[in-house]
Protein backbone atom coordinates (compact mmCIF):
# COMPACT_ATOMS: atom_id res chain seq x y z
CA UNK A 1 0.00 0.00 0.00
CA UNK A 2 2.75 2.40 1.03
CA UNK A 3 4.54 1.57 -2.23
CA UNK A 4 1.55 2.61 -4.28
CA UNK A 5 1.27 5.92 -2.43
CA UNK A 6 4.98 6.53 -2.99
CA UNK A 7 4.60 5.89 -6.72
CA UNK A 8 1.61 8.19 -6.94
CA UNK A 9 3.36 11.00 -5.04
CA UNK A 10 6.48 10.58 -7.14
CA UNK A 11 4.39 10.58 -10.31
CA UNK A 12 2.63 13.81 -9.33
CA UNK A 13 5.92 15.48 -8.42
CA UNK A 14 7.56 14.39 -11.66
CA UNK A 15 4.58 15.63 -13.68
CA UNK A 16 4.61 18.93 -11.82
CA UNK A 17 8.34 19.26 -12.46
CA UNK A 18 7.93 18.64 -16.19
CA UNK A 19 4.90 20.92 -16.51
CA UNK A 20 6.13 23.86 -14.45
CA UNK A 21 9.87 23.77 -15.01
CA UNK A 22 11.03 21.64 -17.92
CA UNK A 23 8.47 22.72 -20.54
CA UNK A 24 8.62 26.49 -19.82
CA UNK A 25 12.44 26.36 -19.84
CA UNK A 26 12.50 24.45 -23.12
CA UNK A 27 10.03 26.92 -24.66
CA UNK A 28 12.02 29.94 -23.50
CA UNK A 29 15.14 28.35 -24.88
CA UNK A 30 13.47 27.72 -28.24
CA UNK A 31 11.96 31.21 -28.55
CA UNK A 32 15.41 32.73 -27.94
CA UNK A 33 17.12 30.49 -30.46
CA UNK A 34 18.68 32.01 -33.58
CA UNK A 35 16.43 30.03 -35.92
CA UNK A 36 13.26 31.30 -34.22
CA UNK A 37 14.50 34.89 -34.06
CA UNK A 38 15.39 34.93 -37.76
CA UNK A 39 11.94 33.51 -38.55
CA UNK A 40 10.43 36.30 -36.45
CA UNK A 41 12.48 38.93 -38.26
CA UNK A 42 11.31 37.61 -41.62
CA UNK A 43 7.71 38.02 -40.52
CA UNK A 44 8.19 41.40 -38.83
CA UNK A 45 6.58 43.39 -41.64
CA UNK A 46 3.55 41.09 -41.77
CA UNK A 47 3.16 41.23 -38.02
CA UNK A 48 3.37 45.00 -38.08
CA UNK A 49 0.58 45.19 -40.69
CA UNK A 50 -1.64 42.86 -38.67
CA UNK A 51 -0.96 44.76 -35.46
CA UNK A 52 -1.88 48.06 -37.12
CA UNK A 53 -5.24 46.60 -38.12
CA UNK A 54 -5.64 45.23 -34.60
CA UNK A 55 -5.09 48.75 -33.17
CA UNK A 56 -7.58 50.15 -35.66
CA UNK A 57 -10.22 47.60 -34.61
CA UNK A 58 -9.66 48.45 -30.94
CA UNK A 59 -10.20 52.15 -31.79
CA UNK A 60 -13.42 51.40 -33.65
CA UNK A 61 -14.74 49.64 -30.56
CA UNK A 62 -14.67 52.97 -28.70
CA UNK A 63 -17.17 54.57 -31.11
CA UNK A 64 -20.12 54.37 -28.79
CA UNK A 65 -18.43 55.65 -25.65
CA UNK A 66 -17.53 58.83 -27.55
CA UNK A 67 -21.22 59.38 -28.21
CA UNK A 68 -22.32 59.58 -24.58
CA UNK A 69 -21.27 63.03 -23.56
CA UNK A 70 -23.62 64.01 -20.76
CA UNK A 71 -22.54 63.85 -17.16
CA UNK A 72 -25.02 63.22 -14.36
CA UNK A 73 -22.53 63.95 -11.56
CA UNK A 74 -21.99 61.62 -8.65
CA UNK A 75 -22.29 61.52 -4.89
CA UNK A 76 -22.23 59.05 -2.05
CA UNK A 77 -25.24 57.23 -0.69
CA UNK A 78 -25.18 56.64 3.08
CA UNK A 79 -27.68 54.37 4.83
CA UNK A 80 -28.49 56.09 8.16
CA UNK A 81 -31.24 53.70 9.29
CA UNK A 82 -31.49 53.28 13.05
CA UNK A 83 -32.89 49.81 12.85
CA UNK A 84 -31.12 46.74 11.81
CA UNK A 85 -32.21 46.76 8.20
CA UNK A 86 -29.76 44.82 6.13
CA UNK A 87 -30.84 46.06 2.71
CA UNK A 88 -28.92 43.29 1.09
CA UNK A 89 -29.87 44.35 -2.44
CA UNK A 90 -28.73 47.92 -1.83
CA UNK A 91 -25.21 46.61 -1.55
CA UNK A 92 -25.56 45.27 -5.09
CA UNK A 93 -26.98 48.49 -6.41
CA UNK A 94 -25.16 49.42 -9.56
CA UNK A 95 -24.35 53.11 -9.76
CA UNK A 96 -23.33 54.13 -13.21
CA UNK A 97 -24.69 56.17 -16.06
CA UNK A 98 -25.96 53.11 -17.86
CA UNK A 99 -28.09 51.97 -14.92
CA UNK A 100 -31.42 53.52 -14.11
CA UNK A 101 -33.00 52.97 -10.70
CA UNK A 102 -36.74 52.78 -11.12
CA UNK A 103 -39.98 51.17 -10.06
CA UNK A 104 -40.80 47.52 -10.69
CA UNK A 105 -43.34 48.48 -13.33
CA UNK A 106 -40.81 50.51 -15.31
CA UNK A 107 -38.51 47.47 -15.31
CA UNK A 108 -41.38 45.40 -16.65
CA UNK A 109 -42.36 47.93 -19.30
CA UNK A 110 -38.77 48.45 -20.41
CA UNK A 111 -38.64 44.74 -21.05
CA UNK A 112 -41.66 45.06 -23.33
CA UNK A 113 -40.51 48.18 -25.21
CA UNK A 114 -36.74 48.49 -24.82
CA UNK A 115 -36.12 51.18 -27.45
CA UNK A 116 -38.84 53.50 -26.17
CA UNK A 117 -37.70 53.22 -22.54
CA UNK A 118 -34.05 53.50 -23.48
CA UNK A 119 -34.68 56.90 -25.09
CA UNK A 120 -36.94 58.07 -22.29
CA UNK A 121 -34.88 57.11 -19.24
CA UNK A 122 -31.36 57.49 -20.62
CA UNK A 123 -31.90 60.87 -22.27
CA UNK A 124 -31.30 59.61 -25.78
CA UNK A 125 -32.84 62.26 -28.00
CA UNK A 126 -34.99 60.97 -30.82
CA UNK A 127 -33.65 63.25 -33.54
CA UNK A 128 -31.65 63.01 -36.73
CA UNK A 129 -28.36 63.81 -34.97
CA UNK A 130 -28.73 60.78 -32.71
CA UNK A 131 -29.73 58.66 -35.67
CA UNK A 132 -26.60 59.70 -37.58
CA UNK A 133 -24.38 58.96 -34.62
CA UNK A 134 -25.94 55.55 -34.11
CA UNK A 135 -25.53 54.75 -37.79
CA UNK A 136 -21.85 55.64 -37.49
CA UNK A 137 -21.53 53.37 -34.45
CA UNK A 138 -23.31 50.54 -36.27
CA UNK A 139 -21.08 51.04 -39.31
CA UNK A 140 -17.96 50.91 -37.12
CA UNK A 141 -19.13 47.90 -35.11
CA UNK A 142 -19.87 46.00 -38.32
CA UNK A 143 -16.32 46.82 -39.43
CA UNK A 144 -15.03 45.49 -36.07
CA UNK A 145 -16.73 42.13 -36.62
CA UNK A 146 -15.55 41.85 -40.19
CA UNK A 147 -12.08 43.20 -39.40
CA UNK A 148 -11.52 40.60 -36.70
CA UNK A 149 -12.35 37.72 -39.04
CA UNK A 150 -10.03 39.13 -41.74
CA UNK A 151 -7.27 39.83 -39.22
CA UNK A 152 -7.35 36.28 -37.87
CA UNK A 153 -7.35 34.89 -41.42
CA UNK A 154 -4.41 37.04 -42.41
CA UNK A 155 -2.41 36.22 -39.28
CA UNK A 156 -3.05 32.50 -39.64
CA UNK A 157 -2.13 32.58 -43.33
CA UNK A 158 1.17 34.26 -42.47
CA UNK A 159 1.90 31.83 -39.63
CA UNK A 160 1.10 28.85 -41.86
CA UNK A 161 4.02 29.78 -44.12
CA UNK A 162 6.51 29.03 -41.32
CA UNK A 163 4.67 26.26 -39.52
CA UNK A 164 6.88 23.54 -40.99
CA UNK A 165 9.95 25.16 -39.46
CA UNK A 166 8.47 25.15 -35.95
CA UNK A 167 8.90 21.95 -33.90
CA UNK A 168 5.61 20.09 -33.90
CA UNK A 169 5.52 19.75 -30.11
CA UNK A 170 6.00 23.50 -29.56
CA UNK A 171 3.20 24.35 -31.98
CA UNK A 172 0.83 21.77 -30.49
CA UNK A 173 1.62 22.79 -26.93
CA UNK A 174 0.65 26.48 -27.24
CA UNK A 175 -0.35 27.86 -30.64
CA UNK A 176 -1.34 31.27 -29.26
CA UNK A 177 2.02 31.67 -27.55
CA UNK A 178 3.86 30.86 -30.78
CA UNK A 179 1.85 33.55 -32.62
CA UNK A 180 2.61 36.06 -29.89
CA UNK A 181 6.31 35.21 -29.85
CA UNK A 182 6.33 35.74 -33.61
CA UNK A 183 5.23 39.32 -32.90
CA UNK A 184 1.45 39.21 -33.42
CA UNK A 185 -0.62 41.08 -30.81
CA UNK A 186 -3.43 38.80 -29.55
CA UNK A 187 -6.82 39.52 -31.09
CA UNK A 188 -9.27 40.56 -28.39
CA UNK A 189 -12.47 38.64 -29.05
CA UNK A 190 -14.61 39.98 -26.22
CA UNK A 191 -17.91 41.69 -26.93
CA UNK A 192 -17.57 44.33 -24.22
CA UNK A 193 -17.78 47.20 -26.71
CA UNK A 194 -21.52 46.61 -27.08
CA UNK A 195 -23.19 49.06 -24.68
CA UNK A 196 -25.41 47.58 -22.00
CA UNK A 197 -28.22 49.41 -20.23
CA UNK A 198 -29.83 48.27 -16.99
CA UNK A 199 -33.22 49.14 -15.53
CA UNK A 200 -33.03 48.21 -11.89
CA UNK A 201 -35.69 48.09 -9.21
CA UNK A 202 -34.79 47.66 -5.54
CA UNK A 203 -37.50 47.90 -2.89
CA UNK A 204 -37.22 50.47 -0.12
CA UNK A 205 -36.52 47.73 2.40
CA UNK A 206 -33.87 46.39 0.08
CA UNK A 207 -35.14 42.85 0.09
CA UNK A 208 -36.75 42.52 -3.28
CA UNK A 209 -35.38 43.53 -6.63
CA UNK A 210 -35.65 43.00 -10.33
CA UNK A 211 -33.74 44.23 -13.32
CA UNK A 212 -33.80 44.30 -17.07
CA UNK A 213 -30.52 44.38 -18.94
CA UNK A 214 -30.56 45.54 -22.52
CA UNK A 215 -27.53 44.99 -24.69
CA UNK A 216 -27.13 46.98 -27.90
CA UNK A 217 -25.47 44.26 -29.94
CA UNK A 218 -25.30 44.42 -33.74
CA UNK A 219 -28.81 43.10 -34.22
CA UNK A 220 -30.37 45.43 -31.63
CA UNK A 221 -28.35 48.42 -32.89
CA UNK A 222 -29.58 47.88 -36.41
CA UNK A 223 -33.15 47.62 -35.15
CA UNK A 224 -32.66 50.72 -32.99
CA UNK A 225 -31.52 52.65 -36.07
CA UNK A 226 -34.70 51.48 -37.81
CA UNK A 227 -36.82 52.52 -34.82
CA UNK A 228 -35.31 56.02 -34.67
CA UNK A 229 -35.63 56.52 -38.41
CA UNK A 230 -39.36 55.84 -38.13
CA UNK A 231 -39.65 58.61 -35.54
CA UNK A 232 -37.33 61.09 -37.24
CA UNK A 233 -38.68 60.60 -40.77
CA UNK A 234 -35.62 62.22 -42.32
CA UNK A 235 -36.70 65.84 -41.97
CA UNK A 236 -33.48 67.20 -43.43
CA UNK A 237 -33.58 65.30 -46.69
CA UNK A 238 -36.13 64.78 -49.41
CA UNK A 239 -38.30 61.79 -48.58
CA UNK A 240 -36.93 58.50 -49.80
CA UNK A 241 -33.58 59.91 -50.81
CA UNK A 242 -31.73 59.16 -47.64
CA UNK A 243 -30.73 55.56 -46.96
CA UNK A 244 -30.22 53.86 -43.62
CA UNK A 245 -26.70 52.68 -42.91
CA UNK A 246 -27.39 48.99 -42.54
CA UNK A 247 -25.35 45.84 -43.11
CA UNK A 248 -27.17 45.42 -46.41
CA UNK A 249 -26.35 48.92 -47.65
CA UNK A 250 -22.69 48.40 -46.74
CA UNK A 251 -22.54 45.30 -48.89
CA UNK A 252 -24.39 47.06 -51.71
CA UNK A 253 -21.88 49.94 -51.82
CA UNK A 254 -18.93 47.54 -51.75
CA UNK A 255 -20.40 45.64 -54.65
CA UNK A 256 -21.06 48.86 -56.59
CA UNK A 257 -17.44 49.99 -56.05
CA UNK A 258 -16.14 46.57 -57.01
CA UNK A 259 -14.50 45.94 -53.59
CA UNK A 260 -11.88 48.57 -54.47
CA UNK A 261 -10.65 51.49 -52.37
CA UNK A 262 -11.54 54.76 -54.11
CA UNK A 263 -8.38 56.47 -52.87
CA UNK A 264 -5.51 54.01 -53.35
CA UNK A 265 -7.28 51.56 -55.67
CA UNK A 266 -6.26 48.51 -53.68
CA UNK A 267 -8.90 45.78 -53.86
CA UNK A 268 -9.74 42.48 -52.22
CA UNK A 269 -8.48 40.69 -55.32
CA UNK A 270 -4.95 41.97 -54.67
CA UNK A 271 -5.13 41.78 -50.85
CA UNK A 272 -7.38 38.94 -49.88
CA UNK A 273 -7.92 39.86 -46.22
CA UNK A 274 -8.36 43.58 -46.80
CA UNK A 275 -10.85 45.37 -44.56
CA UNK A 276 -13.00 47.71 -46.63
CA UNK A 277 -15.02 50.43 -44.96
CA UNK A 278 -17.87 52.67 -46.03
CA UNK A 279 -17.00 56.34 -46.01
CA UNK A 280 -19.14 59.45 -46.30
CA UNK A 281 -17.50 61.51 -49.10
CA UNK A 282 -18.78 64.73 -47.51
CA UNK A 283 -18.62 63.94 -43.77
CA UNK A 284 -21.86 64.00 -41.81
CA UNK A 285 -20.33 66.69 -39.59
CA UNK A 286 -20.13 68.91 -42.69
CA UNK A 287 -23.70 68.31 -43.76
CA UNK A 288 -23.11 65.18 -45.86
CA UNK A 289 -25.90 62.62 -45.86
CA UNK A 290 -26.24 58.88 -45.99
CA UNK A 291 -27.21 58.80 -49.65
CA UNK A 292 -25.72 56.36 -52.12
CA UNK A 293 -23.96 59.11 -54.09
CA UNK A 294 -22.29 60.37 -50.90
CA UNK A 295 -20.95 56.93 -49.95
CA UNK A 296 -17.81 55.25 -51.19
CA UNK A 297 -15.55 52.34 -50.37
CA UNK A 298 -12.20 53.05 -48.72
CA UNK A 299 -9.68 50.57 -47.39
CA UNK A 300 -9.28 50.88 -43.63
CA UNK A 301 -5.91 52.57 -43.96
CA UNK A 302 -7.17 55.35 -46.25
CA UNK A 303 -10.30 55.78 -44.15
CA UNK A 304 -8.19 56.08 -41.03
CA UNK A 305 -5.91 58.71 -42.54
CA UNK A 306 -8.90 60.61 -43.96
CA UNK A 307 -10.57 60.53 -40.54
CA UNK A 308 -7.52 61.95 -38.80
CA UNK A 309 -7.30 64.77 -41.38
CA UNK A 310 -10.95 65.75 -40.91
CA UNK A 311 -10.55 65.75 -37.13
Ligand SMILES: [Zn+2]
Nearest residue numbers: 261264299302
Ligand atom coordinates in the same frame (compact mmCIF):
# COMPACT_ATOMS: atom_id res chain seq x y z
ZN1 LIG B 1 -7.02 52.78 -49.70
